[in-house]
Amino acid sequence: MDSPGQGTVGQCIYCGSRRELADEHIVPFGLGGRWTLKKASCPSCSRTTAGFEREVQRGMFGELRAALKTPTRRRAERPTKSILGLERAGSIEFVEVPIEQAVQLLVLPVYPPPGFFRQGQTDEDLSATGVEITPLRVGPAKELALARGAEALHRAFTFKPRAFGLLLAKIAHCAAVDVCGLEGFSELYLPGPILRQAQGLGYWLGTGKVNLPPREDDYDVRVMADERGLVVALIDLFARIGGTTYVAVVGRLGTPEP
Numbered sequence: 001m002d003s004p005g006q007g008t009v010g011q012c013i014y015c016g017s018r019r020e021l022a023d024e025h026i027v028p029f030g031l032g033g034r035w036t037l038k039k040a041s042c043p044s045c046s047r048t049t050a051g052f053e054r055e056v057q058r059g060m061f062g063e064l065r066a067a068l069k070t071p072t073r074r075r076a077e078r079p080t081k082s083i084l085g086l087e088r089a090g091s092i093e094f095v096e097v098p099i100e101q102a103v104q105l106l107v108l109p110v111y112p113p114p115g116f117f118r119q120g121q122t123d124e125d126l127s128a129t130g131v132e133i134t135p136l137r138v139g140p141a142k143e144l145a146l147a148r149g150a151e152a153l154h155r156a157f158t159f160k161p162r163a164f165g166l167l168l169a170k171i172a173h174c175a176a177v178d179v180c181g182l183e184g185f186s187e188l189y190l191p192g193p194i195l196r197q198a199q200g201l202g203y204w205l206g207t208g209k210v211n212l213p214p215r216e217d218d219y220d221v222r223v224m225a226d227e228r229g230l231v232v233a234l235i236d237l238f239a240r241i242g243g244t245t246y247v248a249v250v251g252r253l254g255t256p257e258p
Contacts, residue, residue, distance in 0.1 A: 009038065009039055010039055011182070012042040012045055013177050013191070014045040014194060014195055015195065019042060020042060021040065021041065021042060023036050023038050023040065023041075024036065024041040026171055026178065026221070027171055029071055030057040030070060030071060030073075031061070031070060031218070031237060032070055032071060037174055037177065040174070045195065049170050049194070052166040052170075053170075056160060056164050056167050059158050059163070060107075060159065060163070062079055063079050063099060063104070064104055064105075064106065066099050067100070068104075068136075070218075081099065082098075082101075082102035084097050084144070084145075084153060085155070085156075086145055086150035086152075086153065087150055087152040087153070092154055093150075095148075101141060101144055102137075102140075102155075103135070103138050103155040104136040105133055105134065105136065105155060106238060107131055107132075107157045107159060108132045108238075109128035109131060109132075109165070110130040110132055110207050110244065111126060111161070111165065112207070113209065113247070114202070114205055114247060115202055115203035115204075122200060122203050123200045124202035124203045125199060125200070125201065126161070126162060126165040126201040126202040126205060128161035131159065134241060136241070138153075165205060168235055168246050169190045169193060169201060169248055170194055171221060171235055172190060172205070172221075172223075172233035172235060173188070173194065175233055176231050176233055176250040176251065180225070180231060185231070185252065185254070186229075186252050186255055187252045188250065188251040189249060189251050190205075190250060204249045205246065205249070207245070207247070208244075208245040210245070211243075211245040212236045212239070212242075214239060214241065214242035215239045217239045217240070218240065219235075220235070221233060221236075222234045222235075223250070228252075229252050229254050230249070230252055230253075231249075231252065232249050232250060234246070234247055
């Protein structure tokens with residue numbers, strides 16, 4: 001199950017409300033998302049999801065998105081400068097450079113595998129155990145460093161593993177609803193952790209053991225169900241680069257109990 005529908009849901013996919021519904025991007029627009037659920041989020045839940053999406057898109061990936069020229073509705077607010085540290089003789093000089101000359105790194109959190117698959121606690125929180133760093137553009141900064149006699153480059157980055165985990169959970173939940181239909185589930189596991197801001201999320205979400213192969217798309221989201229009706233989603237938000245793959249246990253197919 002990896003092909004999105006384009007359905008109208010008609011109720012909030014997080015809390016069930018049917019009032020003042022808005023469309024919901026499954027992958028955020030600012031990360032290249034074009035996949036939308038129609039009438040799928042109420043105002044309260046939209047504010048919750050918008051909060052952690054903003055943390056990720058502006059905080060964690062703000063400069064990277066500007067450098068990669070990903071879509072934005074606020075082009076005037078995009079950063080145009082970055083800070084580099086140039087090390088000489090044991091001291092570091094911090095200089096402001098245009099985004100085009102900055103070191104661009106894709107920095108992604110590494111989580112444990114979902115507790116569901118390793119007999120963890122159902123209230124297990126989500127915490128990062130490491131980072132995966134992929135250099136995307138270093139050449140212009142190296143040239144600047146050589147021109148100024150620097151011996152090493154330093155680059156700071158913003159790391160928000162909790163907000164990023166919530167974003168992954170939202171993507172997994174939305175994608176599964178679109179592919180399987182909200183009414184197709186007897187249980188859905190992610191709305192609670194999403195709305196309560198991650199408590200228990202580590203039981204349902206984590207880093208996959210094997211990365212999806214790179215592909216010619218901005219992102220790769222795959223929804224799959226096994227013979228027992230267990231639905232999981234695999235997510236790579238930087239598919240062209242071949243970034244880290246995350247896995248989320250979304251729910252179980254079947255008729256809900258009355």
